[in-house]
Amino acid sequence: MNINYTPEELAFRDEVRSFLEQQLPADIAAKVKGFRHLSKEDHQRWQRILSKQGWYATHWPSEYGGVDWSPVQKHIWDEESCRYGVPRSIPFGVNMVAPVIIKFGSEAQKQHYLPRILSGEDWWCQGYSEPGAGSDLASLKTRAVNHGDHYLVNGQKTWTTLGQHANMIFCLVRTNTEVKAQAGISFLLIDMDTPGITVRPIRTIDGGYEVNEVFFEDVKVPVENLVGEEDKGWTYAKYLLTYERTGLAGIGLSKAALSHLKALAGRVLKNGRPLIEDTTFSQRIAKIEIDLMAAGISNLRIIAAVEGGGMPGAESSMLKVRGTEIRQSINDLARRAIGPYALPFVEEELELDYDGEYLSDKDAAPLAPHYFNNRKLSIFGGSNEIQKNIVTKMILGL
Structure with missing residues (x-):
């Protein structure tokens, strides 16, 4: 573009x-x-x-x-x-x-947390998904009971990305069971060093350790760590997710990956000629490039629309769907381009932190774990199926 x-x-x-x-x-x-x-x-x-x-x-x-x-x-x-x-x-x-704290947090929360985010003193992770509450996030069951000066939190979060490194977690918790699901959720900021928190690793399909289970057992959280009002957390959660989904489009990442794919296809031979000259393969690349150009224009339009303090709307869901589909299509074409070299020849090559010598082509070998890892793109941040429902309801009015 x-x-x-x-x-x-x-x-x-x-x-x-x-x-x-x-x-x-x-x-x-x-x-x-x-x-x-x-x-x-x-x-x-x-x-x-x-x-x-x-x-x-x-x-x-x-x-x-x-x-x-x-x-x-x-x-x-x-x-x-x-x-x-x-x-x-x-x-x-x-x-x-940070955008949630800036818009809905108290002045004390802004003064305390924002400088620590800028300096890197705090490493945050996200406590949204639970077993049985992924895309259907409003069904979450982690409870937070108000005891006057603190909340007592009990429950479990899952798929907590890089939680093993974090010292802070922002959590959606249920504070009211007498109202409809969305109306009884609050947004808490929790110190990961608080007694009662346990982090357990989850191995993913690429062999890596990126996500975790987080367990809360009688975890005391000061009431001043509540963002905004009690039982209003669903509003703040939706606000946060629009920022996450816009970022998940990964337009710049897709452009870099597409350039890498073209270079790879220029070196790989098919019937003695570069693969990029193959009619079918070049047509697939062209389709992705056209889709990426359109997504890039949409991304710019959405960013411009929220300039001056607004927030992305359901358009962020459209961008998330198309952006993740494009990134996965590029991964898939790269895998097809290198053929058998996409297979890891030793088990250790699947490890994200593997630093040894690869037995296969050095540009090709890391594509296997990268391909596997990026299958998640269309699932996290609200699955693409859920995003299509949002677009259907909020934009098309169906």
Whole structure:
């Protein structure tokens, strides 16, 4: 997708490129481009660099340490970041709970938590899904009973991404069982070091350890850690999810992955000629590229629509569906392009943190765990089936 940038926007793009060329650690960029595992320290090191530059919280108001970028500047940053191999920001703090705190939190919560998110002092995870309450999130059963100066929390959360690294978790909890499901939920901020919290790992299909179960047994949470009003958490949860779903579209990531796919197809031979010259394969690439261009324009339109403090609406659900489908299609074509090299030749190659020598093509080998891991894209953040229901109801009025 080509955009006719203004001279000011071109100057900003040059500034971004100069910053990334000088400040992005080469070892981190190599891991990102090679689909390798990033450690907690890798993420924290890059966050410190971004925070020093003042470019970490690109979706926050400037009064809280955010960046006053236009929609086009945000687009430029996303595109250039993916092209250079910048790690995706861990979204739970900066892009998910922070907007909720900024809009609905108390002044004390803003003063305490926002600086700690910027500095990296707090690593957040998300306590939404439960066994039996995934896309049907309103059926959650984790209870929080108000005891005056504190809540007592009991229950279980699952699929808690990177919870093994977190010291804070934002949770949806049931505080009222006498009303309809959505009306009895509250939004709590919980210290992961509180007695009664247990974190257990879940191994995923790619062999990695990315998600967890989190158990709460008589966990005491101060009442001042309630965001907004009691029993109003469903409103805050929906607000947060619109930000998550817009981010899940991954337009910049798809562009970088598509470039990698084209390069791969240019090296792989079919009947003695580069695979990219095969009519069927090139048509598949062209279809993805057209879909990606359309999604990119929609992404820009949605970002522009919320400029000035608004929030994405059901359009974010459309973007989540198309964006994740595109990313999975690129993964699938890359897998098809390398054929038998998509198979891991030793079990350890499925491990996200595997740093040994690969027996297969070095560009191809990491694609197996990457392909498996990205099957989740159309499920988390509210499954694509649920997103289609939202679009049907909120946009089409059916």
